[in-house]
Every structure is written in structure tokens, then in C-alpha cells.
Amino acid sequence: MPRARLRRATSCNVRRQRRTSLPSTTSYNERPPRTVGPFGCWSVHPPASLAMSCRAVPGCAVSCCGTHRSGCCDLSFSSKVRSDEVNHKRLQFARGFASRSCRRRHHLLPVHMQLACKRLHFIVTSWDGSHRQRRRYMMSTVTAQQVADLVGVSLSTVSRALSAPDLVSPATLVRVQAAVRQLGYHPNRAASTLATGRTTSIGLVVPDLENPYFASVAKGVQSRAWSTGYTVMVADSDEDPVREAEVVKKLSRQVDGVVLCSPRSTDAVVRDLASRVRLVLLNRQVDDLPSVSVDNAATVRTAVEHLRALGHRRIAYAGGPQASWVDLRRREGLQHCSEAFQDVEIIDLGHFRPHYTGGIAAADLALASNATAVLAYNDLLALGLIGQVRQRGFGVPQRLSVIGFDGLAIGALFTPTLTSVGVAHARLGSLAVSALLEDLSSGPGGFLQHQTPFELLVRESTAEPLER
DNA sequence: AGCTCGTTTCGGGGAAGTCA
DNA sequence: TGACTTCCCCGAAACGAGCT
Numbered sequence: 001m002p003r004a005r006l007r008r009a010t011s012c013n014v015r016r017q018r019r020t021s022l023p024s025t026t027s028y029n030e031r032p033p034r035t036v037g038p039f040g041c042w043s044v045h046p047p048a049s050l051a052m053s054c055r056a057v058p059g060c061a062v063s064c065c066g067t068h069r070s071g072c073c074d075l076s077f078s079s080k081v082r083s084d085e086v087n088h089k090r091l092q093f094a095r096g097f098a099s100r101s102c103r104r105r106h107h108l109l110p111v112h113m114q115l116a117c118k119r120l121h122f123i124v125t126s127w128d129g130s131h132r133q134r135r136r137y138m139m140s141t142v143t144a145q146q147v148a149d150l151v152g153v154s155l156s157t158v159s160r161a162l163s164a165p166d167l168v169s170p171a172t173l174v175r176v177q178a179a180v181r182q183l184g185y186h187p188n189r190a191a192s193t194l195a196t197g198r199t200t201s202i203g204l205v206v207p208d209l210e211n212p213y214f215a216s217v218a219k220g221v222q223s224r225a226w227s228t229g230y231t232v233m234v235a236d237s238d239e240d241p242v243r244e245a246e247v248v249k250k251l252s253r254q255v256d257g258v259v260l261c262s263p264r265s266t267d268a269v270v271r272d273l274a275s276r277v278r279l280v281l282l283n284r285q286v287d288d289l290p291s292v293s294v295d296n297a298a299t300v301r302t303a304v305e306h307l308r309a310l311g312h313r314r315i316a317y318a319g320g321p322q323a324s325w326v327d328l329r330r331r332e333g334l335q336h337c338s339e340a341f342q343d344v345e346i347i348d349l350g351h352f353r354p355h356y357t358g359g360i361a362a363a364d365l366a367l368a369s370n371a372t373a374v375l376a377y378n379d380l381l382a383l384g385l386i387g388q389v390r391q392r393g394f395g396v397p398q399r400l401s402v403i404g405f406d407g408l409a410i411g412a413l414f415t416p417t418l419t420s421v422g423v424a425h426a427r428l429g430s431l432a433v434s435a436l437l438e439d440l441s442s443g444p445g446g447f448l449q450h451q452t453p454f455e456l457l458v459r460e461s462t463a464e465p466l467e468r
Numbered sequence: 469a470g471c472t473c474g475t476t477t478c479g480g481g482g483a484a485g486t487c488a
Numbered sequence: 489t490g491a492c493t494t495c496c497c498c499g500a501a502a503c504g505a506g507c508t
Contacts, residue, residue: 143474154498159476169496191474194503 142185150179162187201231202436203251203258203277204429205244209236211354211380213406213425214261217282220429221259228437230256239354241265241323245273252277257436259429260284264323280436282428284325290439291449292431296326297333299421302456303375303403304337306419308344310464312373312401316347318362318385320354320377327351327377330405334375347371352381359384366400367392372465379404379411379420386414386461397463407457416460423454 148158153172161168161176168176179185193199204221206214218234225232233255237244241264248258257278263270270286273279281291307315317334320327331348338346349365352358359381366374366385376382382404386396396402396416404411407422431450 145474155475156477156499157497160497163476167496172496188474191503192476194474194505195476197503 142183144185144187147176147179147183147185150183151175199254199256200229201233201255202433203248203255204232204234204261205237205247205251205258205263206234206261207237207239207244207264208354209234211378212408212410213378213380216408216425217261217429217432220426221433222429223426224430224433228433230433230437237264239264239321241269245269248273248279249276256440259432259436261432262324262326264321266323278436278439280432280439282432285449288448290435292428292435293449293451294423294428294454295451296329297336299405299454300330300333300375301337301340302454303405303421304334304341304344304346306456306458307373307375307401307403307462308341310373310401310462312465313343314345314347314369314371314373316349316366316369316371316374318349318359318366318374318376318381319351320358320381322351324354324377330375330377349374352377354378354381356380356384356387359386360388363388363392367394371400373401373403373462376402376404379406379408379418382418382420382461383411383414386416386418397461398466401462401465403462407455411457412459419459419462420457421454422457423452428452 144158144162145155148155151158151172153176157168157172158176161173162180165173189200202221202225204218206218208214209218218232222232233251235247235251237247244260244263244265248260251258252273255277257280258273259280259282260270260273261282263281263284265273267286270279270281270284270289274286274289279289281289281293283293285291285293304315317331319331334346334348338344347369349362349369352362354377359376361384362374362376362381363385367389374382374385376385382402386402389396389400389402394400402418404418404420406425407420411418411420431452435450
């Protein structure tokens, strides 16, 4: 029988070969080994060692990809060989290859051929194996066991070389690292999580991703997490306490800990969530749970002092969501201010959505209240308020001075530029991650409530009130 | 109920080194 | 040379969810 002509195993040829050789009506277990499709590539000049093996079964040939190191291989056959013969010869060849070439010459083959050899051996040994085994084989993942086999050490030594290299001899370490590079091994994160109970991921839950404040905080969280080898899963609760709790519960199974930013849930719910997953609160304090926040009473006092120094005596407050802990602390701060400064009257305008639209809603109330200055819950609300006041034909700060909270960069882009009480958002996020990692490493109680500094950014939206 | 997947980790064994 | 210590590595158990 003439030697088979090597045929390039392109996806087109693979499909054609499957069509001609695989009976479509047979069950899976009756099908021949799928030795063509998954392997893909071949070289025009197969190495001598493999060419010799090919002679063992006339009418077929094996080829291995010379460029890819993942063990690409292919079996191809002369077009004159009938499909049932093909199937028989495939199995015959694979058995011969696995039993002779693999055992006798395995150590002489290049790495990618050793892998091809192992795959052929797998085809033979798992011929009657479970579907799961076949699926695994089809997926062709490189495992730590394959690295261990190649190096000639145990699986645990490979694991230690990768996770605790100082516990392995330098010579073994070099060999393991070389094998990892050769095979293109990447640890399976799911398996690692299964074994350690650690995911090396943290969750970040924010009320509103559209708010640039939370985007800046997320940036800080991401930056700090990345530098410590963690990845971040971000979720948006859409200002909804129910969704917030659900999101944290779902995340708790996929992450090591959660940074819960400006939570809208009640203290009881937050405590319940903290019993399920390691939690660090941002802009919130609950009992002894670790948290990073700003001294909200102090921020309000700073803003009021600034307005009072300008001559304002009627100051309105456009608050945020009713469920906001920050809003509650600010109101307490305002209460202290009204007690401390007898000549200042604080007017509560109510609760508003912490958005530009919330500011629009608050504007008319602010004008009607006859206040000369407004403290807005956040910068977005303040910008909405300024826009609507100007829409009504009044000037800012001539008619109304406005102060926001957050110190967003966009506040400096509007006209007039926005005076705001700012904090370093990225630092806030970074501190929250540090607190979480400390909590994870040292156990609860290592890092308690931390407060970050703030500063008043005086811009154009505040000025002395006009005499009316 | 028992097996599968891939990985980590603990306890222990063996080889090599050190010292009397 | 024998006792002891240290280093390196191995085997086995465990992890959780899905599947048989």
C-alpha cells in the first residue's frame, strides 16, 4: 500500500475529512477517535522520529505542529483508504504510537510532541471513557500535572514552585518555570478557589455608577486591588437597598470580601451582610465593622463657616436620599452649626435624588425659601440646582451661593465653577481595599473606622450676598 | 451516594549535611 | 560512624458544584 500523502489539516479539510469518514448515524461511543479536528496544525516536514512511527501503519501519517508548543498533531490518510479502514487504522496507529513510540522514545521527543503523544494515548485509553473525559480532552487544557510529568516531579512540587518558590530548590524551580513556559500553563482559577477558599477577587458595590464620584472611588479601589494581585468585580445597586443586599449576597460567593460604598441598607441589614462576607464600608459606619469615611459633620461645619464668613445668614440644605447615612450625619452637623452660630438660620429643603435632576427639583424650593446660599448633597445635585436657578433668570452666586460636596473635577468645568468640599476619592477607595485586605489577613478587628481628610475648594459659585 | 474536575496544603518520609 | 537536623519532595485529603 502506498504511503499516504500528508494533507494540511485546515478547518476546511478537517470538516471534509469528518464528512467522509464519520458515519453520521452512529452513536457517540461508536464513533472513531476525533484525532483530526482539535489538533489543527502540522508541519510539512515531520520530524524523523515521527516519520519512522508512521511506517508502522501504512496508509496513514501523523504530523505535529512544529511551531505551536501545545502539542498540535494530526492523523491523515490517503483518499484511497475506505472510511472504515481509516477508522481502524487510526485506532491501530494511535495504539501503536502510544504503546511503542511513547514508551520507548518519549523522552527523546520535543515537548510539543510529547504532548501530542500523550493526547494520542488519551484517545486510546479513554475510548470507552465518559463524556466528561472526552470533553476535557477536547478542551485541551494544560494542567499542573502535565507540568509535573514533564519536569519529573510531583504535582505538589509544581504547586509549591509557583506559589511558594522559596520552599523549592533553585534547580527544581528553574525546571518547573521552564516547563510552565514551554507548555503555556496557566493555573485554573476555579480550581484554586476550590482548594483554598480564596478567590483573589474583591467586590465593589456602589449606589450609582453614573455618578463620577463613585467612578473615581472605583478607580482607587481597582488600582489598589490590582497592585496586590486582586481583581475587582463592580456592581451597581441603583440606589436600591433591596438590590444592594441581593448584590452583596450574590457577590459573597465569588469574592473574598466586599467594599460596600455608601450603602443605603439599614444597619441591621449591613450587619447581616457582614456575617456572610468580609465587608468594608465606605462612607458609612456601623458598629465595629471596618470602614473608611469622612467626618461629615466637620465638612458641613467648614462649608457653613465659609458662607457665614461671606455674610450669609439664611442657608438652605438640599439633602440626598432618605436612606443615606452621609445625609443623616450632615443634618446632625447642620444642627450643631445652628446651635453654634445663633445668627445663622438653617433651612431644610428636603430629600432629593443625588443627581442633576434632583438639583433641578430643589432649585425652586431654594429660591422660594429666600435663602441666600445652598448646601447641596453632592456636586451633581449642586450643578443641577445652579442650572435651574440660572434658567429662572437669577444669577449664581449673585442671587444664590451654592456649595456642593465631593469635589468632582467636572465642578471646575461649569460656569460658574462650583465651590465644593472635596475628598481624595481614589485615596478613599484605596484605603477601603487596604482595610479589607488587612481584615482578610489578620482577621476581624485589625482595622477599624478610618477617617480621611477633606478640603474646601473655593471657586466661583460662592460670594458675598447682595443686599435685598 | 459517589464520582469528577484542578489545585492547595498538611504531615511525613527520605536524602543530604553537620557534628561529636 | 552514628545520631541528629535540615531541606526537599511526595501522597493524600479536601474544597464545591454538577453530573451520573
